[in-house]
Amino acid sequence: MSSNAFEVRGGNRLKGEIIPQGAKNEALQIISAVLLTPEKVTISNIPDIVDVNLLIELLGEIGVKINRISRDKCEFQADNIDIPYLQSAEFKKKSGRLRGSVMIAGPLLARFGKAYIPKPGGDKIGRRRLDTHIIGFEKLGVKFVYDNDDNYFRLETDGLKGTFMLLDEPSVTGTANILMAAVMASGTTTIYNAACEPYLQQLSKMLNRMGAKISGIGSNMLIIEGVTSLKGTEHAMLPDMIEIGSFIGLAAMTQSEITIKNAGIENLGIIPEKFQQLGIQMEFRGDDIYIPQQDSYEIQTFIDGSILTISDHPWPGFTPDLLSIVLVVATQAKGSVMIHQKMFESRLFFVDKLIDMGAQIILCDPHRAAVIGLGRQHKLRGITMSSPDIRAGVSLLIAALSAEGKSTIHNIDQIDRGYQYIDARLTALGADIKRI
Missing domain, CATH: 3.65.10.10 (Enolpyruvate transferase domain)
Structure with missing residues (x-):
């Protein structure tokens, strides 16, 4: 089942429908x-x-x-x-x-x-x-x-x-x-x-x-x-809300038009709203989430103009499992955001790979990262990297799909642990991912 790496060529715009797996x-x-x-x-x-x-x-x-x-x-x-x-x-x-x-x-x-x-x-x-x-x-x-x-x-x-x-x-x-x-x-x-x-x-x-x-x-x-x-x-089982959040982020990063089918919207809590705060547009059509192709998305500020902070919190707050996705998506947004990971102490360590790809991120400490969005003026560059945990693995995959050139992601067993046939399902939307 598990091979050891994904080879990803970035830059393709994806299009189509995807059904989330069970949670x-x-x-x-x-x-x-x-x-x-x-x-x-x-x-x-x-x-x-x-x-x-x-x-x-x-x-x-x-x-x-x-x-x-x-x-x-x-x-x-x-x-x-x-x-x-x-x-x-x-x-x-x-x-x-x-x-x-x-x-x-x-x-x-x-x-x-x-x-x-x-x-x-x-x-x-x-x-x-x-x-x-x-x-x-x-x-x-x-x-x-x-x-x-x-x-x-x-x-x-x-x-x-x-x-x-x-x-x-x-x-x-x-x-x-x-x-x-x-x-x-x-x-x-x-x-x-x-x-x-x-x-x-x-x-x-x-x-x-x-x-x-x-x-x-x-x-x-x-x-x-x-x-x-x-x-x-x-x-x-309900559809997997972490996958749904990942697909919303993926659509925005790759400027794709994607429909997430049967998303169990009433069980998603605050998740759609957090992605909307990053400027991502979406429409709820019945129980489907339609994400239009967007050339750019702008991070909202708080009402008083101060910089947006997105942090995790036990339900019904924002799940820590999606903070790494939000962080990646923010790298190509217009504007800045502070990502504050309160519940785990080493989930942000994968940002060094994003920095190598050209993202503007200041890692303040093990819990906080300030992301300065590039607004697509500079694309991320493809690199060779390894996935430290399940959620970071998919974040890096999303980064690679939006980057210029070829990326190689090692240790993808971590991705297979949490996401079924992810390469095949994204390839069906037009992504260029190979198992090697």
């Missing part, structure tokens, strides 16, 4: 939730990407019956789980490779009273702490032991009990994991400062269809009345 971050939670019931669960709009496929494979190895009807639709039935396998060296090795594997802990604790979590790996975007998950589990009555020899947390409980908890940060995966454990705890659990992303809302609605009793969906306070068992259901 990656939602998929990892939803697919883990199949462990909560012995009945059949059918999931559709699954993104065909490495992280998701590895998780499905992992579930198969712990005994879930898997019927992959098509690449984007799959039936799961967890009626015969092999609990001893969770302690095997093989499981530890496999789950250690996959950051999403932490998400199976909540369902396993709810149903079987034990789980094993590898120490997190994955992206180079700073520390990915598991504290929120483990402290939340502890409050529900889970004991944990950390095994130094093989970097593993062993979690056990003789019965989860509902409680009130205030999370130290509104972690999306932490909230989801605790929520999946709490749905079968005895009594009532209240999770305050809960994440409330669309991913979480989707998971909560799915769990309620399975028989859970969750209220407060969409807010930062979830109240869960425990039930003794859950039944099967069907669930369709």
